[in-house]
Amino acid sequence: MQQQFLESGTSQLALRVYEPAEPARASVVIGGAMGVRQDYYAPFAEWLSGQGFRVTTFDYRGSGESLPGTPDGSLRGFQADLFDWASDYGAVVASAKAALPQAPLYLLGHSLGAQLPGFLKNQHQVDGLVSIAAGSGYWRDNAPQLKRMVLYFWYLLVPLATRLCGYFPGRRLRKVGDLPAGVMLQWRKWCLSPQYSVGAEGEGARLAYAQARFPVLALSITDDELMTWRGTQNLINLYSGAPRSFERITPDELGVRRVGHFGFFRDQFSQNLWPRTVQILEQMRQTGPAAGVPGTTA
Template structure:
């Protein structure tokens, strides 16, 4: 499985701090063209679980160069939003959506008044957008490999390896350290224990995850954005059942699932992470850009549109 690459600090972006509704201070970066313009979109990038927002800086540069304002940020416990200590730190997947992503929606509305709000969600970042109270304000969405890690949806050829790594080793190490020490293992960023509990729970629905059970009614149905879900055939997490399982929650949205094979973009592999590597700027990034601009796929798009499962 491809892993995130380390990226440098954004070159043209400005750092910011934003308080969530519970007072927690979140860190991120803004790419801003100037005065608010109702013809220009602001794009919020929701990261994958325990991937730093800096990983998406080159993709944000690309969107900025093509006319969008961009916001990237780290969920609480990660990167720019990491507290002094993670042992005992309280954070969950639902906190990342209902508090942290909601804070970014509020920031976008305040800092870019009148501009349409679009979202790019990677992995769990696509799930987070359905947990925010203001999600009805989103115009268009592109997700990449977006799902919430139900183990039976993992690719059959990788399922047992992923189970051992993420559903056995990760919770055991989390119990020992009080958080998951992913950074020292080279797997991902260090991760709060509550997020680990949500990830490893073997439940087929989000509302059966530990933090999902405390939410009451989920807010996915309020999202009315046009959604393009991109998946890659060599992504062991983003299988067709996994992508469709999440899309099934967005009952008020028009959803298109585009599935792409690496060979269709002249690559040996793309996997779960490499869509956001700059080597795919020419082949893959224009697909996302085009959807954010028009909610349409280009005529010569690689891949196959997957019809919704019955």
């Protein structure tokens, strides 16, 4: 693994690049979930590089190791929103593509990491997206256990804590993690809109998603404690101009009690879910960007 840094706008992003021992058959960029550091994906990224892929992980600006350049790394007053995070994502994609210009490049998007590619300015550099435990964040699409507290979260806790601290102090509150104020407040706007990001941001956002032409395969987890099947469908169908397909994953078929929203990347699934990812990427590589992969079509 190589630690690298990349300039994105006025921020410096922390990247980790996992090079395969043999010439890479493709490049993979892992887009992380909201509030999840790239450390979390390290075991999976290391394993995937062992399967012949060049893998890049990163922290969005103002999170993980991509903290502001202040002595204490404080987020108070730090300017960043979700469009900035999409720009970060795009900068990482461009860097990965430049390193392997002749190889296909795929995104593995966990939750938020499958939402932001709709806003990439360089979608033409992407050959496919594997969406993992992702969906619309609209609160009525949330899983029942999350929906019970979500109105308190969005209407009281988030506005009050963000205003008082100048950022969202998620670590102290044990919710999501520390996030720049602009990111949290824009995410709030998305989650309160029935059409999520497209509803909150308008026609330009709808057109941005519709312009994507890379195939999208969504892996939906049946015991996801945050995301519903309807939410997954609503998100993926925003990519209206792309070939789209879905797969449902159940704990029973894996012989485990639980997978959940975060389980996919745990090494207990290195014998089943992780190899399935390689199969999907290989199918995308063999069929090309227009055909997609087998699955349930939207």
